[in-house]
Amino acid sequence: MIPELGHFVLACAVALACAQGVVGLFGPSLRDPRALAAAPVLALSHFAAAVLAMLALIWAGVVSDFTVENIADFSSSAVPLLYRITGVWGNHDGSILLWCVILSLCGATVALFGGNLPASLRSRVLGVLGLVSAGFLLFTIAVSDPFTRLWPPPTDGAGINPILQDPGLAFHPPVLYTGYVGFSVAFAFAIAALIEGRIDAAWGRWVRPWALLSWCFLTGGIALGSWWSYYTLGWGGYWFWDPVENAALLPWLTGTALLHCAIVVEKRESLKAWTVLLAIATFSLSLSGTFLVRSGILNSVHSFAAAPDQGLFILVLLGLTIGGSLLLFAIRAPVLAAAGIYAPISRESALVLNNIFLCAIAAVVFTGTLYPPFANLLFGIQLSVGAPFYNQTVLPLTAPIILAMGCGPLLAWKRADLLPALQRLWLAGGAALLVFLALSATRHVIAGLGLAGGAWVVLAALIDLADRLRLFRVPLGNSLARLGTLPRAALGAALGHIGFGVSVLGIAGMTLASQTVVVLQPGQSTQLGGYTWTLQDIHDAPGPNYTQRVADITVNGLTLHPSRRFFAAQHVTTNDAAIHTNGFQDIYAVFADEPASGGAELRLNNHPLAPEIWFGGLIMALGGFVSLSDRRLRVGAPSRKRKPEGAVA
Amino acid sequence: MxxxxxxxxxxxxxxxxxxxxxxxxxxxxxxxxxxxxxxxLPSQLIGKRPPAFSLSGAGGMQGFANTDLAAPPKPMLVNWFASWCVPCREEAPMLAKLAASGLTIWGIAYEDDAQALAQFLTQNGNPYQRLAADADGTTAINWGVYGVPETYFIDKAGIVRWRYAGALTDEVVATQLNPLLAKYS
Structure with missing residues (x-):
């Protein structure tokens, strides 16, 4: 009964989303206040319906209702409660439903917190969101229905994929999806602005917090996913340039570019068309990332159901959304004229430089991801593009960003001098040079470049912050008082840059990692990374729906317990890595196998600075949230150009 | 502009x-x-003969070299496997069924240990007419083996016509191998 109710409210959500789309887009031209007030109400009720549908599916998961095909295929009565809930979105149909719920959440958020927007703009934004949502809800209900019944029901479910039985799964997809889907709001703002044919500083100010919020979630989601793969997959790696990962990275790159150039629109009324294009591109990449990966076109290690019949539906939806928005862009954007002019050396130019390189990286990653299917199509050859390509192409493009990131925030708007800015950063430059020389002396040139780059970014941001606080030049109390009055946006930007620098440090540190694979008998030991690793014992340990063999390894006074878990229901063995971190170094042990000759085959890793990769991501997301709390975003600042209501349409 | x-x-x-x-x-x-x-997974061996190699026997069976594959009397399979690989165990009943149907299968044990291999063959049966050992794995690199198990189809002219990476299943045999057998025998 509950699944049927879920199915029914899902159908209601489709209808409400359609109504939201039509009323939202055409309401403003009716010049009727009732039409303008309708879209927010529709958005809220559409959100409520989508949430009820999700709750119905979660309920079916919690009570293990195996008459629902989705639950029978991906859950079982032995699965712990948490994973019966999170498993609901750990599979194709459920994850699409979660995607739709978050999209409707975006509309509800705009309806609730968009009170400072002109009513017509808010209505149009909600209209665009409603139409997109209607399309994807229709997809859910038509070809990817999570409520399909199964008769006769099996006595027990097939069980969750053991790899997904992890707390990381509980948080990674919702956070990542919020990031992906959140860019729909920036997209809707761009479309609404194109329809109205007007983009000004106020528009830049309105769109930026939405883009920033989804950027924070996307950053957090990517960091979580990378961390999750690092500690559960047991490969000792954190990024594999897999199409699914690239699908998350691409909107992050263009979204980061969008954040930066929305500042230019807000402050200087320049780069308008480019900002609109980035907003469209970011959401388009989110969409194609989520759905093309699922269509089975791209070969990925992530197992999603490959269903070509769904693929066609997806392609039509993507065509309408992306094609329609780009068509609108081609028609309306050429009339958007830039107001502000600026010199080649200025804050604006630094931000343009940032955009050029971020988009160049995005283009490279995009090409690498799509080259295999396109090469097959055009030249009939089968090939795969792997990490060596990305490492060789992305790293050189990151170097200029790192260099420019240090001095960009110190430049003035309109016209600036590079030399004084560089003089203020002599300390950061000197430190970076020392790091590089020290490491290249021991022949770690790549690691040296990376660590020097990371140090440069972190120190430059810290110096800028210290200058603003007049640290060490006025008494400490005065500096702290200045911290209180410092615009949160400036603090957030500094934190964002520091976070990126810290991640760069972590990635560079990982190139110094050492690894060994050994077979040890209990009592034997081996040397790695200056430590003695001793296998003490191998023993059995109980688990909820698995049995496990645990190896006890002592390193440097610590005991690690990597285990091999055998899931009887699926005949799958997973390796649960044991990681000990002190914040600056990970020691990482995987119990790979038990050879017939006895003992344990162990993979031991020493990862210097590895925790900094995710720690940096966290700082970046934190910086975004700090920037969101800026006063000018909290207090609905009045738009500079007040136009009479109704003159817009 | x-x-x-x-x-x-x-x-x-x-x-x-x-x-x-x-x-x-x-x-x-x-x-x-x-x-x-x-x-x-594309194989660069398709349409070519296997590269030069000569491997000694394993499990008390005769080994073989690329020259032995030059002109087999009828189409045959070369199956790469290892005793330490779990999918190879899953694949064993299918290979036994194919061998019983009269198909010639030669095996190459990849980076395997003689004792573990003998144990594997007693447990899972031996479908191979010849069995070679690629102890150091260099022949596997020359063949472009992606991972074990992996199966190559060689026609009467000694040319590789098909490669399958992963355990052979009923579906793979029905949709891919049987049409090849019908075409080349």
Missing amino acids: SPWRRRLLFGIPLALAAAGGEAFYVILRRMQSNDYDPHA
Whole structure:
């Protein structure tokens, strides 16, 4: 009964989303206040319906209702409660439903917190969101229905994929999806602005917090996913340039570019068309990332159901959304004229430089991801593009960003001098040079470049912050008082840059990692990374729906317990890595196998600075949230150009 | 910039997206008609003879060299496996069934240990007419082996016609191997 109710409210959500789309887009031209007030109400009720549908599916998961095909295929009565809930979105149909719920959440958020927007703009934004949502809800209900019944029901479910039985799964997809889907709001703002044919500083100010919020979630989601793969997959790696990962990275790159150039629109009324294009591109990449990966076109290690019949539906939806928005862009954007002019050396130019390189990286990653299917199509050859390509192409493009990131925030708007800015950063430059020389002396040139780059970014941001606080030049109390009055946006930007620098440090540190694979008998030991690793014992340990063999390894006074878990229901063995971190170094042990000759085959890793990769991501997301709390975003600042209501349409 | 050039410039994103959409449409169509499998692992050996190698026997059986594969009396399979690989165990009943049906299967044990191999063959049966050991794995690199188990189909002219990476299943045999056998025997 509950699944049927879920199915029914899902159908209601489709209808409400359609109504939201039509009323939202055409309401403003009716010049009727009732039409303008309708879209927010529709958005809220559409959100409520989508949430009820999700709750119905979660309920079916919690009570293990195996008459629902989705639950029978991906859950079982032995699965712990948490994973019966999170498993609901750990599979194709459920994850699409979660995607739709978050999209409707975006509309509800705009309806609730968009009170400072002109009513017509808010209505149009909600209209665009409603139409997109209607399309994807229709997809859910038509070809990817999570409520399909199964008769006769099996006595027990097939069980969750053991790899997904992890707390990381509980948080990674919702956070990542919020990031992906959140860019729909920036997209809707761009479309609404194109329809109205007007983009000004106020528009830049309105769109930026939405883009920033989804950027924070996307950053957090990517960091979580990378961390999750690092500690559960047991490969000792954190990024594999897999199409699914690239699908998350691409909107992050263009979204980061969008954040930066929305500042230019807000402050200087320049780069308008480019900002609109980035907003469209970011959401388009989110969409194609989520759905093309699922269509089975791209070969990925992530197992999603490959269903070509769904693929066609997806392609039509993507065509309408992306094609329609780009068509609108081609028609309306050429009339958007830039107001502000600026010199080649200025804050604006630094931000343009940032955009050029971020988009160049995005283009490279995009090409690498799509080259295999396109090469097959055009030249009939089968090939795969792997990490060596990305490492060789992305790293050189990151170097200029790192260099420019240090001095960009110190430049003035309109016209600036590079030399004084560089003089203020002599300390950061000197430190970076020392790091590089020290490491290249021991022949770690790549690691040296990376660590020097990371140090440069972190120190430059810290110096800028210290200058603003007049640290060490006025008494400490005065500096702290200045911290209180410092615009949160400036603090957030500094934190964002520091976070990126810290991640760069972590990635560079990982190139110094050492690894060994050994077979040890209990009592034997081996040397790695200056430590003695001793296998003490191998023993059995109980688990909820698995049995496990645990190896006890002592390193440097610590005991690690990597285990091999055998899931009887699926005949799958997973390796649960044991990681000990002190914040600056990970020691990482995987119990790979038990050879017939006895003992344990162990993979031991020493990862210097590895925790900094995710720690940096966290700082970046934190910086975004700090920037969101800026006063000018909290207090609905009045738009500079007040136009009479109704003159817009 | 003149207004129409500006318009043209702003149409580029649409044109690119349209081209991409069209390409994806063609790919999807080809996936539906089984012309394109994004998960296929290409082998550069298809249409060629295996590279030169000579491997000694294992498990008390006769080994073989590339010259032995030059002109087999009838189409045959070369199966790469290892005693330490779990999918190879899963594949064993299928290989036994194929061997019982009269298909010639030669095996190459990849980076395997003699004792563990003997144990594997007693547990899972021995479908191989000849069995060679690639102890250091260099022959596997020359063949472009992706991982074990992996199966190569060699026709009467000694040319590799098909490679399958992963355990052979009923579906793979029915949809891929049987048509090849019908075509080349």
